[in-house]
Amino acid sequence: MNVELKIVGMSCEHCSGRVEKALGAVAGVTAVEVVLEPGSATVTGENVRLADLVEAVDRVGFTATAD
Numbered sequence: 001m002n003v004e005l006k007i008v009g010m011s012c013e014h015c016s017g018r019v020e021k022a023l024g025a026v027a028g029v030t031a032v033e034v035v036l037e038p039g040s041a042t043v044t045g046e047n048v049r050l051a052d053l054v055e056a057v058d059r060v061g062f063t064a065t066a067d
């Protein structure tokens with residue numbers, strides 16, 4: 001399963017790295033690709049809940065919504 005997220009608030013590579021690490025730590029996630037501009041993430045995994053992904057991004061100080 002792939003989930004596309006819009007990420008708001010990233011301004012540098014450090015930011016995108018924090019988001020990538022946070023999303024990668026969610027149970028069931030097998031791969032994450034974060035793109036700084038335009039602010040998006042593609043998450044691949046099994047049995048991954050959108051709410052868990054949004055919460056993980058929120059915990060590191062950014063906002064995620066389903067794209």
